[in-house]
Amino acid sequence: MNIALRADASAAMGSGHLRRCLSLAQALRARGAACRMVGRELGLGPVSALAAAVDADLIGLTLPAPNPNTAVDDAVPHAAWVGLGWRQDADDTLTALQGQAIDWLVVDHYAFDQRWHGAVRAGLGCRIAVIDDLADRAIDADLLIDHNHSADHALKYAGRVGPATQILGGPRYALLSPAYAGAPPHRPQAEVDSIGIFMGGSDAEGLSALALAGCDLAGFKGPVEIASTSANPGLAALRQAVAERAHTRLVLDQPDLAGFFARHGLQIGAGGGATWERCCLGAPTLALIAAANQRQSLLPLAGLQVLLTLSATPPTPRAIANALRPLLDDTALRARLAGNARRLVDGLGAGRVAERLLALPPP
Numbered sequence: 621m622n623i624a625l626r627a628d629a630s631a632a633m634g635s636g637h638l639r640r641c642l643s644l645a646q647a648l649r650a651r652g653a654a655c656r657m658v659g660r661e662l663g664l665g666p667v668s669a670l671a672a673a674v675d676a677d678l679i680g681l682t683l684p685a686p687n688p689n690t691a692v693d694d695a696v697p698h699a700a701w702v703g704l705g706w707r708q709d710a711d712d713t714l715t716a717l718q719g720q721a722i723d724w725l726v727v728d729h730y731a732f733d734q735r736w737h738g739a740v741r742a743g744l745g746c747r748i749a750v751i752d753d754l755a756d757r758a759i760d761a762d763l764l765i766d767h768n769h770s771a772d773h774a775l776k777y778a779g780r781v782g783p784a785t786q787i788l789g790g791p792r793y794a795l796l797s798p799a800y801a802g803a804p805p806h807r808p809q810a811e812v813d814s815i816g817i818f819m820g821g822s823d824a825e826g827l828s829a830l831a832l833a834g835c836d837l838a839g840f841k842g843p844v845e846i847a848s849t850s851a852n853p854g855l856a857a858l859r860q861a862v863a864e865r866a867h868t869r870l871v872l873d874q875p876d877l878a879g880f881f882a883r884h885g886l887q888i889g890a891g892g893g894a895t896w897e898r899c900c901l902g903a904p905t906l907a908l909i910a911a912a913n914q915r916q917s918l919l920p921l922a923g924l925q926v927l928l929t930l931s932a933t934p935p936t937p938r939a940i941a942n943a944l945r946p947l948l949d950d951t952a953l954r955a956r957l958a959g960n961a962r963r964l965v966d967g968l969g970a971g972r973v974a975e976r977l978l979a980l981p982p983p
Contacts, residue, residue, distance in 0.1 A: 621978055623648055624717055624746075626658045626727040635821035635849075636893040637728040640751055640795040644726060647798070647974035658716050706732055710739040722746045723982040730913075734760035747983050751795070754913055761785050762980065765973055767794040767896060768917045769924065769964075788976060794896035794969040801967030803878035806902045808955045812885035812948050814843040816903075818877060819890040825910055825934060826854045829861045831888045832868070834940025840948060843867040847880050886947055886954065888940070891918045896969075899926060899961035904954035906943055909933050926960045 625645055629635040638659065645655040709732070717725075722744045727737070728751035737748050737760035750761040753768040755776050765788045770776050773789030781787070815835055819827040828846050835844055846862060848855065850873055862870045874880065881887060881898050887905045889898060891914030898905050905927040907918050915931070922929040930943045947954060 621653045621723045621982065622656075622721055623653050623724045623726060623977075624656045624658055624720070624722050624744075626713060626725060627729060628660050629821065635851075637751075639797075639821075639893055641726060641728050643795045643797045643970045644751075644973055647970035648977070650798075650971075651974055651978055653974070653978060656717070656720070658713055706736045707739065710736045710743070713740055714743040717744060720744075724749055724977060726751065726977075728752075730754060730756075734758040737761060745983060747980065749977060753917060755780050759785070763788065763977060765789075765793055765795070767791055767969065769920045786976075786980075788973060791896060791899070791965045792969055793973050794900075794965050794967075795893075795973065796896055796900060796965075796967050796970060797876050797878075798967075798970070799876040799878045800897055800900045803901060803967075804882055805900075805962060806882045806884075806904070806958060808902075808904075808951075808958055809885045810951055812840070812842070812954075814845065814884045814886075815840060816845050816847065816880055816884035816887045817889070818847040818880070818887070818894055819908070820892050820894065820910060821849050822851045822853065823848055823858075823890075823910075824853060826857070827890060827908055827910055827935070828852075829854065829858050830935060830937050831908070831940055832861055832865065833937035834888070834935075834944055836865070837937050837941035838944040838948060840944070841867075843869075845880065845884065846870045847872075847874060847877055849873050886944075888944070890914070895921070895927075896965050899965040900967040902958035902962040904947060904957045905961070906930065906940070906947055908935050908940070921964075924960060924964070925956060926964055927957055 625641040627637040627641040629638040648655050724747045725740055725744060726749040741748050747762040748760065749763040750759050751765045752759065753766045759781050761781060763786050764781055766773055769791060770789060773787050777787060817828050817831045828848060832844060848858065848870065852858065859870060862868045877897060878901060881901045881903045887898055887903045889905055890908050890910035895907065895917065907927050907929045909915055909918060909931055918929045921927050928943060928947060930939060932939050
């Protein structure tokens, strides 16, 4: 079966959409499917560079950068980053895949609604799978994947999808790299001997430095490891903050963070795809809300006692310190969060999605 996957990465949106698609592509290829990625160059480095550590030959196509002088289609949520309307992007996608026999196109993109889905479906004669967690627009899809926790995904998407759309909902379908399913999990500790900080692929809000300051205000003097990427716009200031604190190190551009999440007694991180990675490894976590859309994923998890969350945006170092203190002091709390998290996410979601997708016949 031939499958194309459409996703982008930028400093503003991070790399989560792209990484979810790459994880799904790995699972699909392991089951015999041929996969091609389609993406734009949006300042976070070439799509191929982001994917190289996973499997560079997945990257078959790169769309041209958008024209900044093109009017934005304000009717599409989250479209402002693109600098072009949905129809232009749909046309570019069709051009990029011209001559390819595509059975499925998987799209992970908040800027595209049913108009984009319908145009690409008609142009390629393929089925459409949409990865989404917002439920904020009309979606034209044969299959919808939403890894967020919800009491009722059918109700969540009522009026957003058609009656024939199949929904795969919940953390069982979290699209994680194969590295996580078999990775050694976090081992609960009587005391927190080190803290890990990861605020996403770009950390556009500068949360890593705030979290580091919060550690000090909470009275934690032990080792801190910060993971980030070369695309972090505040990297110079972050390097300086790390250099000024003893027992602190910065690691960049790691192919996966399984070992990082497992080896620290406590994690401080932003929402997004890394939430499920931390859950899979049972890492006790204080989660910060880096974008408004992360509230609907993090707050329910806090209610399930899977993690603690700080809902203030933007957070202050003092607020981070106040939220961090209970985690530092309470061994039983950390153990409870770790156990609940591991029971929620087993790391096999990409395989489940791949098998369901491949089981549905081509159009």
